[in-house]
Amino acid sequence: MKRLVRVLRTGLLPYTKSLVLQKTLSQHVLNGTFSNILVITEHPPVYTIGIRTKQYTIQDEERLKRLGAEFHKTNRGGLITFHGPGQLVAYPIVNLKNFQPSMKWFVCHVEKTVIDLCKKYGIEARTTADTGVWVEDRKICAIGVHGSRYVTTHGLALNCCTDLNWFEHIVPCGIPGKGVTSLSEELKEKITIDAALPKFLQSFSDIFGADIDDFNAEETKNLLNSIS
Secondary structure, eight states: OOEEEEEEEEEEOOHHHHHHHHHHHHHHHHHTSSSEEEEEEEOSSEEEEOSOOOSOOHHHHHHHHTTTOEEEEOSSSSOOEEEOTTEEEEEEEEBGGGSOSOHHHHHHHHHHHHHHHHHHTTOOOBOOSSSSEEETTEEEEEEEEEEETTEEEEEEEEESSOOGGGGGGSOGGGOTTOEEOOHHHHHTSOOOHHHHHHHHHHHHHHHHTEEEEEOOHHHHHHHHHTTO
């Protein structure tokens, strides 16, 4: 059985606004105004940490801010990561009762979506004991999700043509000795978000068994105005 997922494309969106947007949309999904939503966005430079902060101090926070990035604590899973231009960020805000009422199932299918996308580019990606999706020992996609009353928030961040130098100032996702990569780095050519997005949406549709339909321009404007 196919499930309908509405896609909301925000363009470049400050991270703080994305948190407000997710809270607003998750309430809509919980109330049944919308069944399932997939937010596609991109953030200005920002470091975020999950519920397991793993000793990131106020001094660390100030050091990272001096680089020109924002810094935020969140309620998602996972440790510290970076979001910035050239990174495809996707927040599936879905009611798991429409799919499988299991966060484990959901995370597994998010991982499979990214692996399927990478396969479309001829990149062999995989999961490991560590979170995210990897190409050998290099993380290409960070994953950190949150669930409440079977409605999911947060999601994934796929490096398309991200400036990977931002990751040199942190231990990405709290895993020492591992690196990061991107579609562009692996293919040695620039792969933009716009180029990768159609393939990503097709992979999401196939893996989740979902029909994809965009919010129209007026709906998008109204939803974004509601958080301004």
